[in-house]
Amino acid sequence: MMDANTDANTITEAPAVPMPVPIPDLPATDLPATDDGRIPVTLLTGFLGAGKTTLLNHLVQQQEFAGTAVLINEFGAIGIDHHLVQHVGETLVLLESGCICCAVRGDLVAALKDLHEKLSRRQISAVRRVVIETTGLADPVPVVWTLMEERFISTRFRCDGVVSVVDASLGAAQLDAHQEARRQVALADRIVISKPDLADRSAREALEARLAALNPSAPRMTVSHGTLAPDWVTGAGIYAAAERTSRFAAWLGTEEAPAARHDDSLATFTLHFDRPVPWRGFCVALGGLLNDHGDHILRLKGLTNVAGAEGPVVVQAVGRVAYPVVRLPRWPGHTGRFDRGRFDMRGRLVFITQHLSQDQEADIRQRLAFLPDDAAALRAAATTPLLPTRCWLGARMPVVGRGGFETDGWRIQPLRLGAGSAIPA
Numbered sequence: 001m002m003d004a005n006t007d008a009n010t011i012t013e014a015p016a017v018p019m020p021v022p023i024p025d026l027p028a029t030d031l032p033a034t035d036d037g038r039i040p041v042t043l044l045t046g047f048l049g050a051g052k053t054t055l056l057n058h059l060v061q062q063q064e065f066a067g068t069a070v071l072i073n074e075f076g077a078i079g080i081d082h083h084l085v086q087h088v089g090e091t092l093v094l095l096e097s098g099c100i101c102c103a104v105r106g107d108l109v110a111a112l113k114d115l116h117e118k119l120s121r122r123q124i125s126a127v128r129r130v131v132i133e134t135t136g137l138a139d140p141v142p143v144v145w146t147l148m149e150e151r152f153i154s155t156r157f158r159c160d161g162v163v164s165v166v167d168a169s170l171g172a173a174q175l176d177a178h179q180e181a182r183r184q185v186a187l188a189d190r191i192v193i194s195k196p197d198l199a200d201r202s203a204r205e206a207l208e209a210r211l212a213a214l215n216p217s218a219p220r221m222t223v224s225h226g227t228l229a230p231d232w233v234t235g236a237g238i239y240a241a242a243e244r245t246s247r248f249a250a251w252l253g254t255e256e257a258p259a260a261r262h263d264d265s266l267a268t269f270t271l272h273f274d275r276p277v278p279w280r281g282f283c284v285a286l287g288g289l290l291n292d293h294g295d296h297i298l299r300l301k302g303l304t305n306v307a308g309a310e311g312p313v314v315v316q317a318v319g320r321v322a323y324p325v326v327r328l329p330r331w332p333g334h335t336g337r338f339d340r341g342r343f344d345m346r347g348r349l350v351f352i353t354q355h356l357s358q359d360q361e362a363d364i365r366q367r368l369a370f371l372p373d374d375a376a377a378l379r380a381a382a383t384t385p386l387l388p389t390r391c392w393l394g395a396r397m398p399v400v401g402r403g404g405f406e407t408d409g410w411r412i413q414p415l416r417l418g419a420g421s422a423i424p425a
């Protein structure tokens, strides 16, 4: 049985100070980023789970994105996405705990000022571009407004465009249900349609029509697993200085910086697991939860400490859809054999929910606090054919046996053959 220490968090909580990730000691240079000297900023937006981090991960590994500073904002209490970005240019700042369009907007300004200061002092090498990945619930309007209207920022950075990622299979329903999703599309300069493999042709065509109606001027590109040509997202540049305010004032219907408001029904909470979990029990419990409460779970993501595994296992789900797990070679902060224990190896699961009742949340906490062992989980899985996490069960993962020993993928159990012998349960 496992204990899940819980730590509730809602969107009304005060934002945390941004956590700068250590910046490598690289030589400073004087290369100008753009013609007018201002550094272009790409705003990467899109609804929860649309595929923003996947796209970012691909882009920052391209030569064209060398010298890119990445700012990631997450809505849950614990940032996960920044652990998934394999190779960022030189600087990565996590704007944690809150949504960039409301609570964290001041932190965004502070982070960009900090970046500029480090550049001026030549503490970091030239930054040619900034990419801001917003939370899936962010309204991009106030963020773009901040980039364009905050005096210090707008004289040093320029908004190079809003790229909005839309999920080919879930996008239409998200556009129907969430104002934020519609605003992300409506404001986009480029629309990336992700996960074409998960939608059939008619669904893709219906989504295209919907996107065209919401934003007829933005070019659209369908992309598998984020493999987009970098030049397609750069230089969207519709926000030329001359037209910026009038364009926005018209769109917003006001000259004032807009206050972003989320639906009160949205909430987030995080569960911590103090001890490693039995993988199969964890899969079956989470699959059951997605089955029962998936309508209210907008997004689920986490790092899991699996019994017997060296590094963490990344789990993700959007609604009832569980995505294939990813095994990371080591825990964030773990740099070598000898620092074991000096970094946080607790499992953490972040839920972003809508209209989830207190009883339902309590049910989630309860079921994750008491996980079945591997053997019991496999028996349960056999009687639940539509388990959303079934694909997780196929992942090569250590098996924790009773009286046997652990191995990757196989359970080796000592068997005594002969009269009276029994196969252990």
Ligand SMILES: Nc1nc2c(ncn2[C@@H]2O[C@H](COP(=O)(O)OP(=O)(O)OP(=O)(O)O)[C@@H](O)[C@H]2O)c(=O)[nH]1
Pocket: 046, 047, 048, 049, 050, 051, 052, 053, 054, 055, 081, 135, 136, 194, 195, 196, 197, 198, 223, 224, 225, 226, 299, 301, 316, 323, 324
């Ligand atoms: N099948 C399929 N899965 C994809 C594709 N692109 C991304 N995914 C998966 O979709 C899941 C969510 O992708 P992310 O990149 O984390 O989405 P996100 O928009 O950054 O998510 P949030 O930060 O939570 O809003 C991950 O498991 C990806 O591997 C694709 O083209 N096809």
